Amino acid sequence: MPVSPHQGVSLLDGWFPLTLQILAAVVLVVAVGWRTRRWRLLWFPIAVVVAVGGAWAVHLYFDSEGLATDPAPWQLWVWVGLSIGALAVLVLGFTTARWWRRGVTLVAVLLTVLTTSVILNQWVGYYPTLSAAWGAITAGPLPDQVSASALPSLRSTARTKGAVVPMTTTDSISHFAHRTEYVYLPPAWFRGATPPALPVVMMIAGEFNTPSDWIRTGDAISIADTYAAKHGGEAPVLAFVDAGGSFNNDTECVNGPRGNVATHLTDEVRPAVISQFHTASTAAQWGIVGWSMGGTCSVDLTVMHPDLFSSYVDIAGDAAPVAGTAAQSVQRLFGGNASAAASFDPTTVMARHGPYVGVSARYEEADQKGMPRWRGNHAFHGGGKHAPGGQQGGAGAGLGGRGDGGTNDQSQAAATLCADNREVDITCTIDTRPGRHSWQFAAGALQDTLPWISHQIGVEAS
Structure with a gap:
């Protein structure tokens, strides 16, 4: 049985991140050493210049790509520089260093890179624990995962938990090369000889993503099982989709140079869920939950x-x-086609469509006022008071061009979109809670909103 991704050694706070930083710093100092006078006066200063310049170049790349509107913690740039510096020390001092120092320097490179990764992970709260990171890296089984071929044997059983099943989806229409997608089937799906036509929620993750992120990091399965336990096994089917095709492909779910993702989700994933799992098919019984890019x-x-x-x-x-x-955005997402960009602009689309019937919206926004600033390990509890595991507060902020930070871009976006909603008869609410732009906030928001969207799409009446 796979270990829960929210159990085990924490990568967000506690002893491990701090210990790793101390160990990496000590090993790097030993790797640099005193060495020769030429090393101290020439090669080591060059390594320092390379480290500082490299960190600055990475910082500029972040800014140019719009990867984060909220400033990254200064610790991240320090460790980026130390990682580049450790590599420079290895290369510049390789021929003159003793064999043991070469080995120590290589270890220093590995430890500084690992520490940089942990600092980055603390910022966004991507992997809460070592077990979650290991499961993702090794493509280990997801919580309660079963194969599609095993589903017939599980019919007419009284399950207390749902099941996660890999889903077969085509790309014959969109030609979008996607990864394996998944569905969560609640306990009610297994009752009787044939599946009931349950409502469905499409789950979309952020810019840097895999289809299993909501499962491994967003705690979606535990949240859905808890909801089902309170409703006699009833819960929506959750479809965990691929909106990127690769980890760092920011598609925004549009059709464009980065892939025809909108077509994939509407014309390939949705029909696949309906046909393979016999779910409800009407619009009234389908909803979407998205985080960060997925929210857009x-x-x-x-x-x-x-x-x-x-x-x-x-x-x-x-x-x-x-x-x-x-x-x-117009160039990267639409190949410079302004008309195509306008066709995916929600405000423009709503104005052109006119009044909607039976459509509802909810916006979950993070309010950082009064929240502690990022302070290394001990800072990441970004789910607010409702976060799974009892975590509170939070400082994971902003990777993916969506850090709300001091600008409150997402809060302003929610206010604008909700006003546009009301102009065209879409009911909407905005829920603002303490938190940061992190996966922990997303998990807490899902826990809060799953009952709402389940009610909207008719789970109780299914």
Whole structure:
């Protein structure tokens, strides 16, 4: 049985991140050493210049790509520089160093890179524990995962938990090369000889993503099982989709140079869920929950396709698809085609469509006022008071061009979109809670909003 991704050694706070930083720093000092006079006066200063310049170059790249509107913690840039510096020390001092120092320097490179990764992970809360990171890296089994071929043997059983099943989806229409996608089937799905036609929620993750992120990091299965336990086994089917095709492909769920993702989700994933798992098919019984980039996707897909989806939860998304500046977004996402960009702009789409019938929206926004600033390990509890595991507070902020930080971009986006919703008869609410732009906030938001969207799509009446 796989270990829960939220159990085990924490990568967000506690002893491990701090111990790793201390160990990496000590090993790096030993690797640098005193060495020769030439080393101290020439090669080591060059290594320092390379480290500082490299960290600055990475910082500029982050800014140019629009990867984070909220400033990264200064610790991240320090460790980026130390990682580059350790590599420079290895290369510049390789021929003159003794064999043991070469080995120590190689270890220093590995430890500084690992520490940088942990600091980055603390910022966004991507992997809460070592077990979650190991499961993702090794593609280990997901919680309660079963094969599609095993489903017939599980029919007419009284399960207390749902099951996660890999889903077969095509790319024959979109030609979007996607990864394996998954569905969560609640206990009610297994009752009787044939599956009931349960409502469905499409789950979309952020810019840097895999289809299993909501499962491994967002605690979606535990949240859904808890909801089902309180409702006699009833819960929506959750479809965990691929909106990127690769980890760092920011598609914003549009059709463009980075892939025809909108078509994949509407014309390939949705029919696959219905046909393979015999779910409900009407728009009134389909909703979307999206986090960060996925929040933007949830708005776009629903207002563009009210014949397919009737409700959405936008967790800290943007007002429109974004991949950098406005000009960069049009170029990167739509190949410079302004008309195509307008066709995926929610405000424009709603204005063109006119009044909607039976569509509802909810926006979950993080309020950082009064929240502690990022302070290394001990800082990441970004789910607010409702976060799974009892974590509170939080400082994971901003990777993916969506850090709400001091700018409150997402809160402003929610206010704008909700006003636009009301103009076209889409009911909407905005829920603002303490937290940061992190996966822990997303998990807490899902826990809060799953009852709402389940009610909207008719779970209780299914």
